Amino acid sequence: MKRIAFHLFRLVALACLASPLAAAAQAYPAKPVRVLVPFAAGSIPDLVARLVSDKMTGGLGQPVLVENRIGAGGRIAAEAVARTAPDGYTLLLGTASTHMVSPLLVKNMPYDPVKDFTPIAIAVTPVSGVVVNGAVPVSSVKELVDYARANPGKIAYASNGIGSSHHLVGELIKMTAGVDMLHVPLAGSNQVLNAVLAGHVQLSFSSPGSVGPYLSSGKLKLLAVVPPKRFPGTPNVPTLAESLPGYDPVTDWFGYFGPAGLPQPIVSRVNAEIVKALNAPDVRAKLNSATQLVIASSPEELAAMMKRESQIYARIVKAANIPAQ
Structure with a gap:
């Protein structure tokens, strides 16, 4: 009997606590x-x-x-x-x-x-892309991986800093493909773009919108987009997951x-x-x-x-x- 009474008391107490929240939720937003x-x-x-x-x-x-x-x-x-x-x-x-x-x-x-x-x-x-300098002799992620394997340590990629999303994407590509690439942390997106344009690094993860004019001129090449879905603005550009077997995308x-x-x-x-x-x-x-x-x-x-x-x-x-x- 005492056990039943205790459980009844507990249910009533919980109901009393929940009722103000329920009432507030019903009136939301006030x-x-x-x-x-x-x-x-x-x-x-x-x-x-x-x-x-x-x-x-x-x-x-x-x-x-x-x-x-x-x-x-x-x-x-x-x-x-x-x-x-x-x-x-x-x-x-x-x-x-x-x-x-x-x-x-x-x-x-x-x-x-x-x-x-x-x-x-x-x-x-946010949509970022795998972007390479126009002088790098590749036109796909597969060719980039093959080139990196044939030239270990000679591919450098820039990011916005250690621990940034682009740094971690670069490391995930290295892990997945089994290639050696050098990470170059820089202060911001403009510095990253300038570095890949100048050829100081071969690779970056840049927004297709920010590199559009350089893609048209051939100074840069867009090999893939990083998100798991294709971007409507670049429908013919494959995703990184489509392009690199075993790549488990992070976004x-x-x-x-x-x-x-x-x-x-x-x-x-x-x-x-x-x-x-x-x-x-x-x-x-x-x-x-x-x-x-x-x-x-x-x-x-x-x-x-x-x-x-x-x-x-x-x-x-x-x-x-x-x-x-």
Whole structure:
């Protein structure tokens, strides 16, 4: 009898705790929603957030405000969202860096990328391509791999820095193909582009949009795109996974998160508005012109991708012997 009474008491207590959350979820949103973006105004993540937020404002009936909270490679914004109440009024536009790479390369992380967040949606994947200097005698990824095998240590690729997404993609190509390539970390995308144009390095992972004029002139060649799907702007260019047998793709991405414990009705509502915004023809056109591949995923797809790709990133970091800082 006492056991039955205890379980009844427990059920009533849980119901009492859940009812305020359920009521809040039913009334959501009752005030403006903030989206923290861990990059500066004018950046690609900022563009994504503002295009989506403009559409969400109409759908939710409340202002959806973008707040640029920069610093520490995105970890300041991510930590702020992880520590906020799970009421749906503070969201994060996170990245592969904030949620998969930083936990491998940063000591004393201020948050757990899985336990402290609720996944909502993958928004887009920035499209980068396997780009080589026009003088390199290859016209496909297969020919590039064969050339690298025949010239060990003579192929150098540039990236935006140690631990950047392009650095890790280069290391994954090395692992998959069994080739030796030299990594040259540089300060930013402009320096990377200039280095491959000048022939200081033979290879880079650059946006097709940024190298378009150089492709037309023959100064550069685009061999493949890095995302797992072909990009509508370059439909005849194969993906890296299509071109390199055994390549298990990892992606750069921008995705929406809430803090842990976000009620499911709020997750579903926010996801539906994000997906609707991303699929709006004008938003999709603007993102395609910015060389962003629209994904518009479910929460479950974001969670599954993080689980799969975090394991791949861990293997890359270990194989490349990249130390945590």
